[in-house]
Amino acid sequence: MIESVICTGCGCLCDDLDVTVEGDRVIEVANVCLWGVNKFIATKKFHSKKDRRRLLAPQVRRKGRAFDISYDAALEEAGKILIQARRPLVYGLTNNGSWAQEAALRLARRWQARLEPGDLAFMAPYYEALARHGLYWTPLEEIRDEADTILFWGANPIHSCPRHVVRYSVFSRGRFTERGAEERQIAAVDIYPTETAKFCKPFIQIDPGQELELLQGLAAHLIEGQEPPKRVKGTKKLVKLLSEASFGAIFVGRGVSYGPARKLWEGLARLVVWLNTRVPFSLFPLASDFNSVGLYHLLLRETGSPYAPDFGAASGLSSHPTPVDWREVDALLVTGADLFWFMSEDQVQALKERRVPIIVLSPFANRTTAKAQVVFPVALSGIETEEVAYRMDGLPVELQKLISTPLRPDHQVLADLEQILGGSTGG
Amino acid sequence: MATVEEVLEFLPRTDCGQCGMTCAEFAALLVSRDLSPEDCPVLHEPEYAGFIEALHEILGPAEAAITAGMLIDQDKCNGCGICVAVCEYHLGNCDEARLGRGPRPQDKVVFHVVNGTAVVVHQELCTRLVQAAEKCNKCADHCPTGAITLV
Ligand code: SF4
Ligand code: SF4
Ligand code: SF4
Ligand code: SF4
Numbered sequence: 001m002i003e004s005v006i007c008t009g010c011g012c013l014c015d016d017l018d019v020t021v022e023g024d025r026v027i028e029v030a031n032v033c034l035w036g037v038n039k040f041i042a043t044k045k046f047h048s049k050k051d052r053r054r055l056l057a058p059q060v061r062r063k064g065r066a067f068d069i070s071y072d073a074a075l076e077e078a079g080k081i082l083i084q085a086r087r088p089l090v091y092g093l094t095n096n097g098s099w100a101q102e103a104a105l106r107l108a109r110r111w112q113a114r115l116e117p118g119d120l121a122f123m124a125p126y127y128e129a130l131a132r133h134g135l136y137w138t139p140l141e142e143i144r145d146e147a148d149t150i151l152f153w154g155a156n157p158i159h160s161c162p163r164h165v166v167r168y169s170v171f172s173r174g175r176f177t178e179r180g181a182e183e184r185q186i187a188a189v190d191i192y193p194t195e196t197a198k199f200c201k202p203f204i205q206i207d208p209g210q211e212l213e214l215l216q217g218l219a220a221h222l223i224e225g226q227e228p229p230k231r232v233k234g235t236k237k238l239v240k241l242l243s244e245a246s247f248g249a250i251f252v253g254r255g256v257s258y259g260p261a262r263k264l265w266e267g268l269a270r271l272v273v274w275l276n277t278r279v280p281f282s283l284f285p286l287a288s289d290f291n292s293v294g295l296y297h298l299l300l301r302e303t304g305s306p307y308a309p310d311f312g313a314a315s316g317l318s319s320h321p322t323p324v325d326w327r328e329v330d331a332l333l334v335t336g337a338d339l340f341w342f343m344s345e346d347q348v349q350a351l352k353e354r355r356v357p358i359i360v361l362s363p364f365a366n367r368t369t370a371k372a373q374v375v376f377p378v379a380l381s382g383i384e385t386e387e388v389a390y391r392m393d394g395l396p397v398e399l400q401k402l403i404s405t406p407l408r409p410d411h412q413v414l415a416d417l418e419q420i421l422g423g424s425t426g427g
Numbered sequence: 428m429a430t431v432e433e434v435l436e437f438l439p440r441t442d443c444g445q446c447g448m449t450c451a452e453f454a455a456l457l458v459s460r461d462l463s464p465e466d467c468p469v470l471h472e473p474e475y476a477g478f479i480e481a482l483h484e485i486l487g488p489a490e491a492a493i494t495a496g497m498l499i500d501q502d503k504c505n506g507c508g509i510c511v512a513v514c515e516y517h518l519g520n521c522d523e524a525r526l527g528r529g530p531r532p533q534d535k536v537v538f539h540v541v542n543g544t545a546v547v548v549h550q551e552l553c554t555r556l557v558q559a560a561e562k563c564n565k566c567a568d569h570c571p572t573g574a575i576t577l578v
Contacts, residue, residue: 031529
């Protein structure tokens, strides 16, 4: 048994899993939630809810049919796509380790491509707000130890990060929070009650368009000290909760605003700035992809912006806050995301009609691999290959290799692709 | 309680697939009590005489666990581990669980989470069985998916 293994199921990166290995297979994982176990035991027949097939050999698609080919032949096929592309896009990356993200960024640079994080619209404006306001930051352990107030905003951790509430935010007990949930105020704002609502008091249910109005109401009460012109139901309760906090955190999900989240993050950040003048209070996205946070750290470090860098722009490097216009893309490389899962049927159809070639790296078969021209199966980070990932609070952790696989790690495939374009060996 | 590894010792380990899965997967389902040793057809062959009985012994009495009063609906449970963290028995006896982490393999616990769902290990430690007077309901009360039934 290998103890204290890190789970790459979500941005919590839980570090207390005990994994039983037999030969080159994981047969049992203790302390992992249902979300995370799917990574470890892919051919899991005893939970038909999620049975995800592993990919074993590289594939190319010819006349709509997929054929297994050798790795070198797949590189050659992918090379043709790389070289012919004029407006290429590298997409996804939130479920890749940091080495793979670095390799993808190098490839994008060399390919003069645009690089688009899969959760750009939601996450990037968070980092923009963070940079603008410089909010109080604290690791999750400290929230566990000290926070007496937690607010989930459009977030259902029970669904997206199931153990978050137990490890850090609600039920966990720490140095100054010995009674766990009993001495915390837990609140949530959402458009409909979720499993999370069960332990949230108050649970503020708002209408889909009311989010910014609610935020303005909170700001009016707390920051400006006056009655807002229009008050969303629940405002007063939240005002009371926040003004009584002595240490807290807001975790934000994508539940309420699937649209552009810029105003939301800006409003929340302003609120936290005000709270920070009185008490320690943090603002975090509830990152459901395991290394989404690592990607933004990389982008900020390398390009100075959390937005989508475009290395093909005639005027030099530019970064785009708005999602890509798919009509402008003529070749796609997807890694660490199931693009076609998120796209509308019309968008998928449009790409198909325009015959945009797609190269995909993925450990599992998914909707995108089912349509791609070239598919590279890759080793699972943190299980079959070492990697690095950043937890949702920005803490980098090292992922270990538990079992062997003949499959290559994704950073190596990306480096090999870069080399086709004349890159150095990478590494 | 039995681990998958211990249980595997008493399975044919041939991965013949007659049960529809591998021996290791079969073992995991024995531990979670979704299957019983009789469900492996190979164990009924003469060369494995005594294995079924041995498996029953290491797995412990399944029926007792059910009549004693805790049922976890494997289809509802998502392995969040809230039950493990709030359990009245763990509060005084398992530091890891109390603090919100997964129990260590050697810790004695009422239940823990294995392969994404809660599994009962030591039903007899549940305070409902020890103190008849005041009945604890914490795990069932806090379970967000309504997976736990105490009877
Ligand atoms: S909460 Fe996330 S990191 Fe933790 S076990 Fe579940 S999927 Fe893995
Ligand atoms: S039927 Fe028995 S021997 Fe065959 S795979 Fe299943 S458990 Fe193993
Ligand atoms: S009833 Fe109480 S003591 Fe028994 S398992 Fe549930 S929480 Fe623990
Ligand atoms: S609290 Fe409920 S859903 Fe969570 S692990 Fe326990 S039984 Fe499963």
